[in-house]
Amino acid sequence: MRRRIKSVKNTQQITKAMKMVAAAKLKRAQDRVTAGRPYAQKMSAVLGDLSSKVADEFSHPLLDERGDEKYLIVLISADKGLAGAFNANVIKATQAFIRENAGKQAEMIAVGRKGRDFFKRREVVMTDEYIGLTGSGQVNHADAVAIAQKLIKTFTEDTSIDKVFVVYTEFKTVLSQKPVIEQLLPIPKTAAGSADGTTDSGPTAEYIYEQPAPEIFGRLLPKQVETQIYKGMLESVASEQGSRMTAMDSASKNAGELIDSLTLNMNRIRQAAITKEIIEVVSGAAAL
Numbered sequence: 001m002r003r004r005i006k007s008v009k010n011t012q013q014i015t016k017a018m019k020m021v022a023a024a025k026l027k028r029a030q031d032r033v034t035a036g037r038p039y040a041q042k043m044s045a046v047l048g049d050l051s052s053k054v055a056d057e058f059s060h061p062l063l064d065e066r067g068d069e070k071y072l073i074v075l076i077s078a079d080k081g082l083a084g085a086f087n088a089n090v091i092k093a094t095q096a097f098i099r100e101n102a103g104k105q106a107e108m109i110a111v112g113r114k115g116r117d118f119f120k121r122r123e124v125v126m127t128d129e130y131i132g133l134t135g136s137g138q139v140n141h142a143d144a145v146a147i148a149q150k151l152i153k154t155f156t157e158d159t160s161i162d163k164v165f166v167v168y169t170e171f172k173t174v175l176s177q178k179p180v181i182e183q184l185l186p187i188p189k190t191a192a193g194s195a196d197g198t199t200d201s202g203p204t205a206e207y208i209y210e211q212p213a214p215e216i217f218g219r220l221l222p223k224q225v226e227t228q229i230y231k232g233m234l235e236s237v238a239s240e241q242g243s244r245m246t247a248m249d250s251a252s253k254n255a256g257e258l259i260d261s262l263t264l265n266m267n268r269i270r271q272a273a274i275t276k277e278i279i280e281v282v283s284g285a286a287a288l
Contacts, residue, residue, distance in 0.1 A: 001266040005259055012255035018082065019248035025137035026174070026241035032139070033171055033238045040231040047224050048190030050217075058213045062152065062221045063186055066162040070105045072127070073097070074151065074184065074229070076168040076236045077115030079135040083240050084247035086169065086177065087114040090236075093179035094167050098124070107161075111147065111233065127154070134237050144230035151229070152222055155185050168232035169239035175246060177239035184228055187221060 051063050075094055077087050094115070098106050110116035110129045120126055128150065133143045155161055164185035170178045209216060 001262060001269065005262045005266065008255050008258050008262065012252055012259070015248045015251040015255060019245055019252060022241045022245035022248060026238065026245055029137060029234065029238035029241050030171070033234045036231060036234055040227050043224055043227055045190065047220060048188055051187060052189040058217065060214075060217050060221060061156045062225070063189070063217070065186055066159070068104070068162055070107070070160050070162050071101065072107050072109065072151075072154070072161050072164045074109045074111065074147075074164065074166040074232075075115040075119070076166065076232050077110070077112035078236070078240045079113040079132055081114065082247065083244040084250075086240050086243035087118075089177070090167060090169050090179045091115060091118050093181060094119075097165070097167070097181050109147075109151065112236075134233065134240070137237060137241060139230065139233045139237055141230055144233055145226050148222070148226040148229045151185075152225055166228065166232050168236045171235050171238035171242060174242040177243060180235075182228070182232075184225060187224060 073094065075090070077090055081087065091114070107125045107127050108119055109127055110119065112134065113131050116126065116129045116131065130143070130147060133139070151164065155164055163183060165181055166184045167179065167181050170180045172178060
């Protein structure tokens with residue numbers, strides 16, 4: 001019993017340390033998400049509005065609508081476990097999306113070891129993988145740019161790919177994270193600057209171009225893909241650390257309850273042994 005109690009105490013020390021590390025990483029990740037989210041949302045809204053207005057007079061490979069037969073899914077998961085249901089939730093969301101589109105051909109790009117390992121054992125074609133980018137709890141913008149450029153090259157060269165979706169976990173609070181599936185390519189067209197596709201009842205925005213539209217879109221559209229990949233990775237890292245902190249806190253509390261239960265049982269066993277010894281001594285004295 002003493003060995004079991006010592007083992008659980010050692011485990012509790014590890015879970016407490018992991019909770020503190022996750023809390024420190026979460027603060028930095030949350031600050032970066034809070035700082036980057038407005039820019040990504042506004043850029044998506046403005047480009048969506050612009051795209052809807054120039055659809056008839058301008059064509060770009062990242063805007064042109066294709067068919068609806070072949071999907072490329074970019075799955076952003078974690079490189080490590082011990083994060084509660086974080087990885088399981090984003091994997092389940094991806095599985096549900098694939099089941100809902102059972103008639104479509106699906107390929108995948110995995111960002112993170114857990115998602116890669118899970119779908120490598122399933123009947124999903126893995127075209128590329130990026131491992132070890134988020135293990136430190138931080139995201140480098142250069143990594144997101146490299147993924148986006150490779151994705152843009154694949155989409156423009158392989159005309160059989162009709163749509164590209166990104167799956168990541170959106171950070172809401174420490175206790176709440178939500179898997180999100182968004183269409184990345186072709187870039188969705190929205191009206192009146194609305195990011196969700198709804199139209200405003202107020203006046204619509206008018207834009208003045210200082211350069212020709214092909215030059216502006218040629219630079220901004222790839223930047224939009226880079227920004228959305230970077231945003232997804234930031235959201236995923238913050239969600240991972242929040243989920244890990246919550247899971248390690250629960251594990252520490254459970255370890256404390258187990259230690260109390262084992263200590264109580266040990267005391268009962270010790271008390272029974274002492275009582276037995278006393279009875280034996282008294283019985284021996286009475287026999288003499």
